Amino acid sequence: MAEDxxxxxxxxxxxxxxxxxxxxxxRAYGLIVAMWVRSTLAYRTSFLxxxxxxxAATGLDFLAILLMFSHITALxxxxxxxxxxxxxxxxxxxxxxxxxxxxxxxxGSRVRDGTMDVLLVRPVPVFAQVAADRFALxxxxxxxxAALVLGWSLTRVEVAWTPGKVLLVPLMVLCGxxxxxxxxxxxxxxxxxxxxxxxxxxSFTYGGSTLLQYPPTVxxxxxxxxxxxxxxxxxxxxxxxxxxxxxxxxxxxxxxxDFLGPVxxxxxxxxxxxxxxxxxxxxxxxxx
Amino acid sequence: xxxGTRDTAPGARRQEEPDGTxxxxxxxxxxxxxxxxxxxxxxxxxxxxxxxxxxxxxxxxSFSVPRGAMVGYIGPNGAGKSTTVKMxxxxxxxxxxxxxxxxxxxxxxxxxxxxxVGVVFGQRTTLWWDLxxxxxxxxxxxxxxVPEAAYRRNLERxxxxxxxxxxxxxxxxxxxxxxxxRGDIAAALLHDPEVLYLDEPTIGxxxxxxAKVRGFLREVNAERGTTVLLTTxxxxxxxQLCRRVMVIDHGRxxxxxxxxxxxxxxxxxxxxxxxxxxxxxPIEGVPGARTVKVEGPRQWLxxxxxxxxxxxxxxxxxxxPLVDLSVREPDIEDVISRMYAGSTAP
Numbered sequence: 001m002a003e004d005x006x007x008x009x010x011x012x013x014x015x016x017x018x019x020x021x022x023x024x025x026x027r028a029y030g031l032i033v034a035m036w037v038r039s040t041l042a043y044r045t046s047f048l049x050x051x052x053x054x055x056a057a058t059g060l061d062f063l064a065i066l067l068m069f070s071h072i073t074a075l076x077x078x079x080x081x082x083x084x085x086x087x088x089x090x091x092x093x094x095x096x097x098x099x100x101x102x103x104x105x106x107x108g109s110r111v112r113d114g115t116m117d118v119l120l121v122r123p124v125p126v127f128a129q130v131a132a133d134r135f136a137l138x139x140x141x142x143x144x145x146a147a148l149v150l151g152w153s154l155t156r157v158e159v160a161w162t163p164g165k166v167l168l169v170p171l172m173v174l175c176g177x178x179x180x181x182x183x184x185x186x187x188x189x190x191x192x193x194x195x196x197x198x199x200x201x202x203s204f205t206y207g208g209s210t211l212l213q214y215p216p217t218v219x220x221x222x223x224x225x226x227x228x229x230x231x232x233x234x235x236x237x238x239x240x241x242x243x244x245x246x247x248x249x250x251x252x253x254x255x256x257x258d259f260l261g262p263v264x265x266x267x268x269x270x271x272x273x274x275x276x277x278x279x280x281x282x283x284x285x286x287x288x
Numbered sequence: 289x290x291x292g293t294r295d296t297a298p299g300a301r302r303q304e305e306p307d308g309t310x311x312x313x314x315x316x317x318x319x320x321x322x323x324x325x326x327x328x329x330x331x332x333x334x335x336x337x338x339x340x341x342x343x344x345x346x347x348x349x350s351f352s353v354p355r356g357a358m359v360g361y362i363g364p365n366g367a368g369k370s371t372t373v374k375m376x377x378x379x380x381x382x383x384x385x386x387x388x389x390x391x392x393x394x395x396x397x398x399x400x401x402x403x404x405v406g407v408v409f410g411q412r413t414t415l416w417w418d419l420x421x422x423x424x425x426x427x428x429x430x431x432x433x434v435p436e437a438a439y440r441r442n443l444e445r446x447x448x449x450x451x452x453x454x455x456x457x458x459x460x461x462x463x464x465x466x467x468x469x470r471g472d473i474a475a476a477l478l479h480d481p482e483v484l485y486l487d488e489p490t491i492g493x494x495x496x497x498x499a500k501v502r503g504f505l506r507e508v509n510a511e512r513g514t515t516v517l518l519t520t521x522x523x524x525x526x527x528q529l530c531r532r533v534m535v536i537d538h539g540r541x542x543x544x545x546x547x548x549x550x551x552x553x554x555x556x557x558x559x560x561x562x563x564x565x566x567x568x569x570p571i572e573g574v575p576g577a578r579t580v581k582v583e584g585p586r587q588w589l590x591x592x593x594x595x596x597x598x599x600x601x602x603x604x605x606x607x608x609p610l611v612d613l614s615v616r617e618p619d620i621e622d623v624i625s626r627m628y629a630g631s632t633a634p
Contacts, residue, residue, distance in 0.1 A: 028431060038423075039418065114411070115412050117412075120377070120378070120379040120398065121379065121402055121405065121414070122402055124399070124431055284395075285381050286327060286328075
């Protein structure tokens, strides 16, 4: 009995411990981000110019879509507003994840030059420090651009809006951001082992986002299967968007799959957490 | 014997030490018992074959440092100094042995220990490269939750003793190596750590910066009773700061004692380099010294490192036309290699 009580106590402490650590992590993340924002805003003109540059650079790939549509009326059966909707949701989701954790791909170089050790001697979670490192406010440029395209597409797509469908849009973007963030994290964790793996990660995040900007019907089925079942990027926007636009998905999955976004996002977080812990543990036993 | 430990309630202590071995701060603030760190390295052997090799970076080290001590930890490159410091801070998990700092197992409670520890890595900064020094300090204050009053007091003290005033608004990347090092040392002390690890704190610094850093460390140790563990290549650091020195080589502790003892064991010698007015035959008849080299008007005299240079200098100056002179300290590598040559062990 007494032993059971002790065990239960330990479990409660364990949960409390996790909660405290998450709180500590968020606090540290906030501190570091606030400092980077302050230091960015110290040079206001430079910030505005780089944000504008980011806005323009990410806008170029939408320009490509527009050019395409000046010659065709539909792409894979999707109209311009529909493609714009895919583009907006995918780009906004990636933009949010990129803003929150975008500098994580520098982890490999940190491991290589030894500055990783510096993060490990501070009394705050390493993940928070890596995530907030060089927080780049200029990435708001991508988000703004994506939001504009998304806003325009929402006024043009032919959807019979219900409260549920309206709610699905922000939920989709949010879950998409979480999925991308998890991919960022897994990629970063992988860099504990392979320090030059930043490009592999980028192909899944930035590359994945570009993929999602086009309708799934233009790609080979195997590729669509891959991003549904292996790296579940299809849940960022394809599946929920198809439901919203009233189309069938090319894989013919049951209808309820379209609503699995939050579940997939949560699962991906679990995977990312595990990968991160494994990576960090590996680093602490080998040192490099 | 549990009596004699201060500053914590007995109940709290028992929780920290479930094994109840009774080894605690009465023995040492930093306590290592047979600590090992083994790395597995994969090495190319042929076109595709990889051979797994075991590298024992730290191979069974035991020592104990009391609270408030200032200890030198020296050894050649790759001897295992940095690996030891990384284990003491919890960055690396030991492969074997027992390690405690302030009664805490660093590998298991790294973040809790971090509040009580300051670390300076000579080669890389703990500051934020693109931020002004002042902003870096402010962030450190928030991260470590340093109370405002203590922070202001500590910062003022550091600014005064390390001459940081004009550097505070400068981004870290624009600082010179010596300035950055001073900035780093201050950053490591803002949260009043109980123990300070310095990994090569004077590497690459000019003479003035070195002197400033050493003076400051002496003050911190004397004033706050901060325990200091210093790894270095520069024997002068040890000479001026530490009564006790530990020498590590190939992952093993090969010497633990006073610096005098190290010089005696290593039969180390200092060298007096004199420039005479003109070429002369080798200097003779200086008590305790012998001439080891002559090159034109310049001559080298070796004398035991424990001995003062003053009588040697005056003996030379008395009888020879002296133009200039300098004293060279013994090299750590030399001392250690002579230690091996002199030992009877195989």
